[in-house]
Amino acid sequence: MDTYETVLEMRGITKVFPGVVANDAINFDLRKGEVHALLGENGAGKSTLMGILSGVYQPTEGSIVLEGAPVRFDSARDAIHNGIGMVYQHFMLVPKLTVAENIMLGIKRPKEPLLQIDKASEQIVAFARTYGMDLDPEQKVASLTVGQQQRVEIVKALFRGAKILVLDEPTAVLTPKEIQELFSMIKMLTDQNFSVIFISHKIDEVIEISNRISVLRRGKLEATINNEGVSKEELAGLMVGRDVSFCVEKTPCCPGDSVLALEGVGLKDREGRPLLKDVNFEVHEGEIFGVAGVDGNGQDELLEVITGLRSASEGSVCIVGQEVLGKSPRQILEMGLAHIPADRQARGLVLSMDIKENFIINDYYRSPHSKRDIISWPFVRKHTKENIERFDVRTSSIDTPVSTLSGGNQQKLILARELHGKPVLLAAMHATRGLDVGAIEYVHQRILEQRAAGTAVLYISTELEELMSFSDRIAVMFRGEIMGIVRPEEVTIDQIGLMMAGSIT
């Protein structure tokens, strides 16, 4: 574009929280009709910056200029009224309400207090059509697919008069096909002179969709560049501040015996719908077996069946030759399973209890942590301290609640707990989610160590890049089925993407 119109300027934005400078003198501007990507790792300050833009936070210093006039957003309502539409990563929809009710929420109706939802539904359908979207206003949001829900969120923002759309990690939960659909929609909107801020940590997508890219790192703006011929490595370097290789160093794989074997595993939910269908695979000693797929395609259920939290309806699951089905979670843990759950706060830890109490959660009842139902705390303390050091968990004391640890340290604590005893099988899901680069590297290292020592590793993740460089083999899941098992060196990301969306190679 030769001439452009700046619609939004954030000048010198600084935001200080107790103990942390989340944003440091950031200058960000947005032009009419452009897609401006905000690139950065988790924790770089993107969410805070957008929080300021959407009225959730007030900047400690700095100002916002919208369409040439200085503005100040004191609340989400303010931001909405000024034409800023936020689409959050975790959708702000009410699942039990219908599409129309969600879109109409908080909007003034002509005949207040009457809702007149039928009239509203007509309006919404017509409105969505003008942007090429089809919506069923009477469907409950809970029954929509993730891609459809995202569309509702976008329509919701547009309906409230948004001229600027802020999309926060919009592709995290989409299949490759849905991502392309989203990109088409973005293109169409920018053609109609809407402006889009695209927040992401995924370099490839950012290169594909954006006109300009601003890279944030540790709260500072590293650079704002035009998206012309910029390279992945360049962007990655800006993101982490040093040269980054995308390859994980690993020795060639020499897998041994089969440790985990699934045969014909199926699982149905209460209404009889299949959650897992005919799942077959084996994981061997000294191998990292990755499982790729968009969140919600059976990965949670797969992990639950393996760890014994759920019973498969059919098929068999064997660990080192022993049938797992019918055994309790504790029995499976005793067989040598190490489990890194997807949501460490909900399922892996007890946040209000302290570090040593969390450390012994799997084997507190056994000697040497316990003798005849009485816990020997002195030994627990000693054992915990040893392993906290071994696994680099940064904390001043083992008696502080786990809630005071950072995400990275919490994950290291889980690693310490699960890996110190030389497990036979490690089942991990989203092991690096929400961690900074340093913590991610640490997790990868420890898991590679396990692999070298002969542990069988089942590694479930949504980050394709990570899986491609980390795993020895990758299975792709779609709607509870394994679409294919491949070697990363033999496929392209596109091919995996196709499998993730349901086609079979």
Place this chain on the structure above:
Amino acid sequence: MELLSYLLATDLRMAAPILIAALGLLFMEKSGVVNIGCEGMMLFGTFFGVFFARLSGSPWIGLLFAGMTGMVIGLFFAFIVVTLRANQIVTGIALNIIAQGATSTLNRLIFGVSSQAANAPGFEVVPIPLLSKIPVIGDSLFNQMGPIYLALLLVPLIRWFMMKTTMGLKIRAVGEHPHSADTAGINVRSVRYGSILAGSFLVGAAGGFLSLGILSLFSENMVSGRGYIALAVIIFGKWNSWGVLAAALVFGLGDAVQIKMQTAGSSIPYQFLMMLPYILTILALSGFVGKAESPAASGKPFRNDEL
């Protein structure tokens, strides 16, 4: 036939305080607030209902003030659980304990030394012309006291309010997913305050009707667990007003049967009859619950400095 008619009539009458209280609780629960202190609120309502009825000579005034008392208590409750974000259940328990002490004290001070009942002008039965002549249901449905008609009208009214008005939509959104409501620009705290105040009015009024309509007197501890039964009624009624009506009638039936059997001189010791409503509640909670879901944000304080 006459027995059936009598049972239905008594059923509705005994169920009314529970129904009204449950409707009040429904308001609060729809916005995500659990009020265990319902029993205590009703107790305050029973006392002040009688107090103001005696003062004014009119049971309707008494009922109105019982409701207003509920609202005042509700205001405190709202402050503690919405603004201070205290644990809703513990606060409710505290409310019940305070209510007991406060009403006993006030009773001794104002009405006299012993725990003797203080009586007040009660509600009269107002038969609806023509309709009350219908056999069986005429007597039970249309030959009741004024407030009972109002309570029955409230059922469809509340349903309409929740589903067809903007305020109702806001309340439901706040109860299901307060963060989404917040980002849509709704003031979650205000909505909760509002639903608590409206609901508390009904709960207080329920207490007032208990003392003015059913028993025409105040005695200590007269609520006897009805507040908790109202909580069970919402669960049993699957959080919608028609279900609540049905559930309340079921529990009222327990009371009605017990009264009938006592007056009929049954050989079953009266204590077992008195146990009936409580046993019924336990059975209901054990047998039929499970599929219905409470509003998703029930019981959780709302924090908007977390995402």
Place this chain on the structure above:
Amino acid sequence: MNRRLNTILVQCVSITVAFALGAVVIKMIGISPLFAYGALLNGSFGSINAIGETLVKMTPLILTGLSYAFAARAGLINIGAEGQLYVGGILATLVGSNFAGLPMIIHVPFAVAAAFAGGAVWGGLVGLLKVKFGANEIITTVMLNYIAIYLVSFLVTGPMKAPPGTMPESRPIVDSAQLVRILPGTRLHIGIFIALLALLFYYFFIFKMRQGYEMRVVGNNMESARAAGMRPQRTMVLAMLLAGGMGGLAGGVEILGIQGRLLQSFSPGYGFDGIAVALVGVNNPVGIVLGALLFGFLRAGGNRMQLIAQVPVSVIYVVQGLVITFVIIGQNLHVFQKVGVNRPFRRKTGDGPAPEVL
């Protein structure tokens, strides 16, 4: 440590404020608060008899406080101590008023154990209903309270009524089953030691035993408990059995030590007071003892306050209620510090948020 000190400070302030407001209420009745509180103190600590009474009242309060606390550790809300107390009383009476030939060294523990068992069944029932059917324990415990009270009423006016049948009470507790008085001139009996033993058991169980550890994990995060191989359902039932047992013990010590026979409404609300004791004492052993002392002091002194200062006993309930209210408010005042001070985005899952690396 800082947190703990903070909590204690807050409790003290809350209690003071509650008493101050109580003074206002007393003044409104037209009586000098100093005079009234003086009588209160006199009735609870002013003489050997008074101290004895305070300790007598404290005994069941420790136990009902433990009843609430045991359940709370596992994440359950037990409002049923009153009912569990009555059922414990029934069982204690059945054993205590029969078996006349037994030596005391057998009869007393037998009766006490029976009381525990009775309460345990009443509580365990709630636990079972909760884990099997999802029945909300807040409501079921309250319902069982009323059922228990009616049950006692039925028994003492019927099957358990003492001949010649003029009074609604059971046959008296046989000498060999009575809890011996230990302080001459008072009603203080060895039940206080039973209560203290129960307290020690609570401390040891919750903090030293693996079942107690399990209970704490289940009560804080059931999902993590399951993933770690625990069985939350079993733990919850165990918690209710113990909680009910504690309530039953309270009934037992009251019947065997004070009342001497089963009669209607023998508990002036000890079960409900126990809830307050546990809340004020934040389910902590020392806190429970102090809370029981506070409420015991209020009850023991309350009678005297009514007698001497003409202040209705129910004012005690008001003060009690105020204490709880302000304790709750005090426990949540930290909210005001955070409101208005923005904190970085946090994910809200599990049982509490944690800061991401920034």
